Amino acid sequence: MSSTVATEQGLRIDGKAAAAELLEQVKEDVQAVVKHGVLPTLAVILVGDDPASDVYVRNKVRAAENVGIRSLEYRLPASTSEAELLQRVKDLNADASVHGILVQMPVPKHISEAAVIQAIDPRKDVDGFHKENVGALSQGQDTLVPCTPAGCMLLLRKVLGQDGLRGLHAVVVGRSNIVGKPMAALLLQADCSVTVLHSRSKDASALCRQADIVIAAVGRPAIIGADWIKPGAVVIDVGINRISTLEGKTRLVGDVDYDAVAPIARAITPVPGGVGPMTIAGLMANTVKAARMQAGM
Incomplete structure (x- = not known):
């Protein structure tokens, strides 16, 4: 499957085809990690009932299942306090069977997005937004991007x-x-x-x-x-x-x-x-990378 399509206007870069290629590679990587006794696991938290966020979460969970990544969904009401959300993140940080944590943004206005992002263990920060990962990226280090x-x-x-x-x-x-x-x-x-x-x-x-x-x-x-x-x-x-x-x-x-x-x-x-299609594929790749890093592979 080609990820570039020649037209009279030059090359149209086909993100769907490129994402499909990446997901096939991720599927192989998952199988390799599983052989070492590790099942890559992604925890996704959705706070509130924003329709667009709901679609994004469903697409991410579906992609995880398709490549063999175990997914955990946590759907919390919009009334969830910041303290309650941070506690949920803390619990997932402490769970060694969870390798990636994603809190779907935006969160309700009474919750600080920055506080949530920085609460995630940087080793499990599959969005790559934690300041430790941002700093590592700026220094050219291998990190979650x-x-x-x-x-x-x-x-x-x-x-x-x-x-x-x-x-x-x-x-x-x-x-x-x-x-x-x-x-x-x-x-x-x-x-x-x-x-x-x-x-x-x-x-x-x-x-x-x-x-x-x-x-x-x-x-x-x-x-x-x-x-x-x-x-x-x-x-x-x-x-x-x-x-x-x-x-x-x-x-x-x-x-x-x-x-x-x-x-x-x-x-x-x-x-x-x-x-667009590359973003979810990249999330799956980051989840496997996080699992490898945490397992010392």
Whole structure:
């Protein structure tokens, strides 16, 4: 199954195919770990009844089951206090049979997301958001990496080759803790020259036009047009935005104006079907990695 599709507009990077390949590898890795007497286990906590979060949790649990990872679901009412949630996390930290802990965000407003993230044992932090993992990533150490940036790197290597990023200029549009900052760190590790653009950047489009690689992660529909992109650049669109159509319906679009950019890009991810599928696949890979680390493999 090819993860890139040639069209008149260059390469459309197929995130679904790449995610399927990664999940097949994870399935093999799970089997190898099980032979050593360890069953990789992921605990997922959902607080409240947000419909989107419910879908995300169900998809993660289904993916875990499909690759042989044991999943534990904890669905807590929206009235759950911060202290109660932190105690649940503490109990899972102490459970040696649990290798990964994920608290689905957002949590209710009376609970501090930062407090929850920092309460997770960094060895079980399969989202890669704990400050110890963030610090390790910034220093180039082997650690649990946020799933979306890790998925972006895999897609880039599908197009450019394992060592093909070396020396290229990468522009990351967006500086979030979830995508922008860890993405920049991973690109630096791959020997790219990295520029990070944000809401205060001057001449952002001109800076972006210098890039061989563009990572768009700002959460604003189609903000990046053709005048932002150098011909032949590889464009990874992390944005997922729901917009209304003239027919009164809604559809998903990215941060990149796909129709305008695709004809001039060397390769580009669509939305949906690009980066999104890689995130859950990366979560499964992180769970197996955490199990190996905790077992001393």
